[in-house]
Amino acid sequence: MFNRWEDLCNVISLRPLLPAVGLPTPVLPTWCLILYFLDIFHNMDFSIRPATLEDCKDIARMLLELAEYEKVLDQIKVTQKDLEQDGFIKNPFFHGIVAEVPEEHRSKEGHTKVGYALYFYSYSSWKGRAVYMEDLYVMPEFRGKGIGKALMSKVAQLGLAAGCSLLNFSVLDWNKPSLDFYLSQGCSDITADMGYHCMRCEGDELEKLAQGGT
Amino acid sequence: MSNFILRKAEPKDVSDILRLIKELAKFEEMEEQVVLTEKELLEDGFGDHPFYHCVVAEVPQEKQSSDGYTVIGFAMYYFTYDPWIGKLLYLEDFYVMEQFRGYGIGSDILKLLSETAVKTRCSSMHFIVAEWNKTSIEFYKRRGASDLSDEEGWRLYAIEKEDLLKISAKKR
Numbered sequence: 001m002f003n004r005w006e007d008l009c010n011v012i013s014l015r016p017l018l019p020a021v022g023l024p025t026p027v028l029p030t031w032c033l034i035l036y037f038l039d040i041f042h043n044m045d046f047s048i049r050p051a052t053l054e055d056c057k058d059i060a061r062m063l064l065e066l067a068e069y070e071k072v073l074d075q076i077k078v079t080q081k082d083l084e085q086d087g088f089i090k091n092p093f094f095h096g097i098v099a100e101v102p103e104e105h106r107s108k109e110g111h112t113k114v115g116y117a118l119y120f121y122s123y124s125s126w127k128g129r130a131v132y133m134e135d136l137y138v139m140p141e142f143r144g145k146g147i148g149k150a151l152m153s154k155v156a157q158l159g160l161a162a163g164c165s166l167l168n169f170s171v172l173d174w175n176k177p178s179l180d181f182y183l184s185q186g187c188s189d190i191t192a193d194m195g196y197h198c199m200r201c202e203g204d205e206l207e208k209l210a211q212g213g214t
Numbered sequence: 215m216s217n218f219i220l221r222k223a224e225p226k227d228v229s230d231i232l233r234l235i236k237e238l239a240k241f242e243e244m245e246e247q248v249v250l251t252e253k254e255l256l257e258d259g260f261g262d263h264p265f266y267h268c269v270v271a272e273v274p275q276e277k278q279s280s281d282g283y284t285v286i287g288f289a290m291y292y293f294t295y296d297p298w299i300g301k302l303l304y305l306e307d308f309y310v311m312e313q314f315r316g317y318g319i320g321s322d323i324l325k326l327l328s329e330t331a332v333k334t335r336c337s338s339m340h341f342i343v344a345e346w347n348k349t350s351i352e353f354y355k356r357r358g359a360s361d362l363s364d365e366e367g368w369r370l371y372a373i374e375k376e377d378l379l380k381i382s383a384k385k386r
Contacts, residue, residue: 028302063298086301125235125248125250126250127248149381169371173368173369182371185377191363198368200360203337209325211325212321
């Protein structure tokens with residue numbers, strides 16, 4: 001708290017003025033105190049850590065929230081059990097990181113796990129090792145506090161540590177808040193810039209293809 | 215040409231794999247973007263935890279290409295995850311040398327990959343195609359592929375190493 005006090009004094013440049021008006025540093029006007037506490041709220045304490053098996057319940061909860069936001073709730077087939085089986089085996093299909101807040105900052109419904117990112121290692125035939133960020137989500141009540149940036153930063157760090165030179169992910173074209181966020185982080189839209197479209201062959205069509213049908 | 219085989223790539227194939235990667239990139243007018251080396255392909259594909267899998271199409275000596283190659287097609291893929299539907303097979307590269315097209319080699323490679331996807335309980339196979347590549351888009355659509363960018367509005371994004379370093383170094 002003392003560091004923040006000092007920081008606040010420096011930021012609002014009162015320190016140089018105080019000796020001139022004869023007030024000791026800690027004695028500041030009410031509006032400074034308001035700013036100070038607002039600042040604490042904005043920079044809420046949170047931690048980013050690797051997901052564990054026990055986190056799958058919260059990841060499944062937040063995954064559904066994200067799917068609802070993307071208007072595709074009816075497409076979800078993965079369950080908490082699938083996440084546990086596919087993410088926590090010897091050769092996992094994905095890795096996860098979770099953003100957690102202290103008890104005193106828990107959500108309205110009592111959750112302390114307030115954001116997550118799912119990622120896996122992929123490969124670019126042009127550049128080699130790559131990391132694909134499959135999901136990035138922060139509960140609405142906890143946005144604007146740097147948690148999304150911190151999650152993405154962690155995925156970037158982990159990717160670089162594993163020797164990756166590329167981070168890929170997909171965004172829906174109507175998701176303006178996310179598009180703006182990603183563009184501010186230095187990302188490029190490969191679909192717009194290079195004309196690459198994401199394609200899929202699934203379900204019955206995949207079975208037909210496997211049987212040699214055209 | 216019925217005389218070709220499809221097999222799992224081996225370490226000795228990395229030279230041919232890189233050659234074919236570069237040929238495909240040249241076709242996509244992106245040849246200068248290929249910075250991958252044979253050494254990286256070897257470490258990344260044939261170590262304890264491979265980053266990718268590869269199948270190659272090979273013809274007998276007597277059918278070799280005009281420049282003397284017998285490995286004339288390949289597909290590079292890996293497994294990914296969609297937390298909505300589970301495991302997926304992602305097709306990174308898929309290419310048959312021009313001289314060997316029209317013989318069903320590409321169709322057979324795709325069939326093999328689809329079988330692999332089904333056997334490993336993948337719900338779907340995903341890949342990207344350049345929107346100007348009409349021949350490939352037709353090839354895939356005839357086989358039941360749908361364009362997620364057009365139909366659902368998905369756009370592919372990338373962050374290169376320089377920006378990754380900046381993001382990972384940002385303090386809170």
